[in-house]
Amino acid sequence: MSYIKPAELVTRMADAGEYKLKLSARDTLIRAYMGAALLTLGAAFAVTVSVQTGQPLLGAVLFPVGFVLLYLLGYDLLTGVFTLGPVALYDRRPGLRFRGLLRNWGLVFLGNFLGAFTVAILMAIYFTYGFSADPSPVGHAIGEIGHSRTVGYADHGAAGMLTLFVRGVLCNWMVSTGVVAALMSDTLIGKVVGMWLPIMLFFYMGFEHSIVNMFLFPSGLLLGADFTLGDYLLWNELPTIVGNLIGGLTFVALPLYATHRIRSEKRTPLSGATVPRSRTRRPAASAAPVVASVAAEA
Known part of the structure; x- marks a missing residue:
């Protein structure tokens, strides 16, 4: 099938969240490192296009290149695990605990x-000829x-601060929708x-x-922009993280799970069809290939 209906989508979200929470620290760090690297290369590309063409809309149209590549390759972003991990906990997947969720978030953040x-370092070198010249127009x-x-x-x-927080909420409403949308199709x-x-x-x-x-923001600091590390942390990064967390949970994970989760005990057979009375989950080891396939798409 090319389209996955919402009830099955929620099951896939829980499968992906379970898989990610059970990854080793090594794999989690590698996937998070590569995910951010690809995403931010896409951001550098989008800013370059916007500056050189004078068309911000064109930069926005092309920005998703990095996001699409990182998720097709099975890498991870903090904004994505803010949504998928809690769904696995809501679904009471065996062996998952809240401290495991926090561990995953910490490793992905790092x-x-x-x-x-x-x-940021590589692009700062690129924009300044190895810090031997003033920043290029894109660097500026x-x-x-x-x-x-x-x-x-x-x-x-x-x-x-309120505006910053709201922009963080709205951002991960969209970003987490993109993460979930990767599971909507085969x-x-x-x-x-x-x-x-x-x-x-x-x-x-x-x-x-x-x-x-x-x-x-680290790029801006490396390129001599007029703000400080404290400005970056207090007036952007930390409130943005909180807003991203709330946006993903409130507007993506909770609504989808609340209205579309499969309630096996309440299912009734369809007319003319045989429907199992319940869906039995396989043990984690035997389900690993299937779950890994779904998680790689998320």
Whole structure:
């Protein structure tokens, strides 16, 4: 089938979340590192296109390249596991505990930061000929993004902090929708289209994504932009992470699970069809190939 109905989609989300929470620390870190690296290369590409063409919409249309590649390759972002991990816990998958969820989030955060910061260093070298010249126009634009989206919020005080938080919420509403959309289809083109649409929307609207910001703001600091590390942490990264967490849980994970989870004990047979009375989950070891396949798509 090329389209997966919502009830089966929620089961796939829980399978993917369970798989990710049971990954080793080594695999979690590698996948998080590579996921952020690909995403932030896509962000650098989008900013380059926007600056060189003067068309921000074109940059937004092309930005999802990195996101699509990282999820097709089975890598991870913190914003994605903010949604998939809790679904597995809601579904009471055997062996999962809240502390395991926190462990996963911590490892993915660390891997994402290292991957994004690596790209920030490489791109800063690229924009300045190895720090031997002033930043290129694209490098200058990245520095201005860092300034306007830290000091710019601070200038508005509490209203600026509220705006930053709301942009974080809206961002992961879209990003987590893209993560889930990768599970809606069993065809490559279906997955790509499903991921592309919400990611394009979030980037063009200027919502705040904690992982993209792990690249943009350290890049700005390396390129001499007029804001500090404290500005970045207080007036962007930390509130953005909280907003991303709440956005993914409140507007993606909880609504889908609440209304579409399969209640096996309440199912009734369809007319003319034989339906099993319940769905028995396989033990984790025997289900691993199937779960791994689903998780790789998420």
